[in-house]
Amino acid sequence: MSPSGCVKVYIGEGVAKLIEERLRGAKKEVLVVSPWIGKRFLRILDELRRKGVDVRVVTGWDERNRTFLGGVMERSISFYGIVSLVSVPLSLVLFISGVEAWWVGLIGLVGLIRFWRVKLPSYIRIREALHAKIYLVDGDVLLSSANLTEGGMRNLEFVAECKVEIDTIEKIWREGREMKEYAPII
Numbered sequence: 001m002s003p004s005g006c007v008k009v010y011i012g013e014g015v016a017k018l019i020e021e022r023l024r025g026a027k028k029e030v031l032v033v034s035p036w037i038g039k040r041f042l043r044i045l046d047e048l049r050r051k052g053v054d055v056r057v058v059t060g061w062d063e064r065n066r067t068f069l070g071g072v073m074e075r076s077i078s079f080y081g082i083v084s085l086v087s088v089p090l091s092l093v094l095f096i097s098g099v100e101a102w103w104v105g106l107i108g109l110v111g112l113i114r115f116w117r118v119k120l121p122s123y124i125r126i127r128e129a130l131h132a133k134i135y136l137v138d139g140d141v142l143l144s145s146a147n148l149t150e151g152g153m154r155n156l157e158f159v160a161e162c163k164v165e166i167d168t169i170e171k172i173w174r175e176g177r178e179m180k181e182y183a184p185i186i
Contacts (some may be wrong), residue, residue: 006143006160016146016157020044022137026053031136033127033172035060038149042069049123057124058176069124125176136169 010018018043023030026048037045037059049055059065135142135153144159146152 007164009160011156011158011159014154016144016153016155018159019135019142019144019146019148020153022135022140022142023048026137028135029054029056029139030138031056031058031134031169031173032148033058033130033132033134033169034148034152035130035133036062036065036147036149036152037069038147038152040150041148046076055123056173058127058130058172059124059127060130061128089152122178125173125178127172127176130173134169136166139166141166141169146161 023032023041023044030045030048030053032045032055034057037057045055045057059069113139125181133144133146133148135144141164142159143162143164144157146155146157146159
């Protein structure tokens with residue numbers, strides 16, 4: 001077991017920019033634990049993934065965060081979407097032909113409501129009641145009061161460079177749950 005403790009502590013307005021600098025400089029791995037993540041930071045993490053950096057994220061699942069995470073959700077047509085693609089035109093043809101088949105159109109409308117199936121990519125996990133802010137970058141650990149948002153970068157916050165058992169942080173990742181499917185987008 002390695003010793004733990006903080007090596008350097010920074011306190012002040014804007015000190016959390018250190019987190020962004022470290023993230024942008026990542027070469028091998030990044031593990032972000034933050035209840036909220038802003039759109040700009042999701043783009044930074046996506047850029048890192050495209051450069052071959054192993055990026056993992058544990059975050060919260062409230063209304064505001066879902067809005068930001070919507071930009072990285074993977075979408076595919078659901079079974080209901082396929083049904084609507086068939087039943088809506090079919091109901092129109094039947095209506096024109098004089099056949100009373102209102103139920104076919106109703107099935108199509110239900111399909112339109114659930115047209116898309118969306119899920120978070122596997123590198124993002126959700127953790128209920130999350131409050132910790134931990135940034136693991138290439139083996140270095142930053143503990144902070146700052147969320148990975150625009151406000152978190154400019155508020156009065158603290159950032160501490162610490163020696164921490166990596167297994168402790170990995171446990172948070174393992175306990176996070178994957179979002180296999182989320183409510184439909186209309």
